[in-house]
Amino acid sequence: MSIFPSLPVDAQLADVFRRFTTGVPALLSYHDDILRDDSPLTVATRELIAAYVSGLNACTYCHGSHLLAAEAFGIDPTLFESLMQDVETAAIDPALKPLLAFVAKLTREPAKICGRDAAAVYAAGWSEEALFAAISVCALFNLMNRIVEGAGVRIDPLAEGEAERAARAARLAPGETASGAHAAERSYSLLAEKWGLATSRT
Numbered sequence: 478m479s480i481f482p483s484l485p486v487d488a489q490l491a492d493v494f495r496r497f498t499t500g501v502p503a504l505l506s507y508h509d510d511i512l513r514d515d516s517p518l519t520v521a522t523r524e525l526i527a528a529y530v531s532g533l534n535a536c537t538y539c540h541g542s543h544l545l546a547a548e549a550f551g552i553d554p555t556l557f558e559s560l561m562q563d564v565e566t567a568a569i570d571p572a573l574k575p576l577l578a579f580v581a582k583l584t585r586e587p588a589k590i591c592g593r594d595a596a597a598v599y600a601a602g603w604s605e606e607a608l609f610a611a612i613s614v615c616a617l618f619n620l621m622n623r624i625v626e627g628a629g630v631r632i633d634p635l636a637e638g639e640a641e642r643a644a645r646a647a648r649l650a651p652g653e654t655a656s657g658a659h660a661a662e663r664s665y666s667l668l669a670e671k672w673g674l675a676t677s678r679t
Contacts, residue, residue: 479492479630481493488628501669505665509665512617516610517659519658521550523610526577527539529557530618534618538632543618549647572602575603576603578597580612583616648671
């Protein structure tokens with residue numbers, strides 16, 4: 478339930494961002510920089526991390542939204558239940574496990590991140606650039622989860638009807654670019670336009 482009397486009780490994130498616009502265009506453009514532009518991590522992996530971090534923070538809105546986006550980019554949505562219980566036993570690519578363990582620790586105990594955590598990521602074959610990309614997604618969603626929860630946005634995208642779920646997924650994953658799995662259309666800038674907000678980069 479929204480905590481702002483000037484907004485509807487069931488306000489969505491779009492309502493919050495239209496009401497409080499300071500920094501929002503740059504924030505949405507940064508979403509595209511981190512989640513859609515070229516990266517060592519696939520778009521699917523970045524959306525998986527976004528949904529996973531949001532699940533750890535129990536942010537229903539962000540977890541549901543980015544689970545749908547991850548699904549649209551090819552991630553099996555059924556794996557999230559096991560992933561949220563235990564990364565080590567989840568049926569995912571073994572190379573992803575130390576990366577997800579890193580972002581889980583960064584979310585839960587950021588001051589305890591150490592060289593061993595990074596070493597496990599490198600041992601799984603990831604580069605420094607890939608690790609920083611994961612850190613950036615993790616940091617972005619720890620921020621977004623707090624904006625969403627602080628503003629009282631409690632909508633569960635996974636509880637919506639199939640038509641709305643499909644529309645939400647289409648807004649976040651409108652199509653991949655020629656760069657393939659590692660880059661996609663800047664859908665958050667498109668979303669900002671739909672919400673009537675100009676972004677700092679198009």
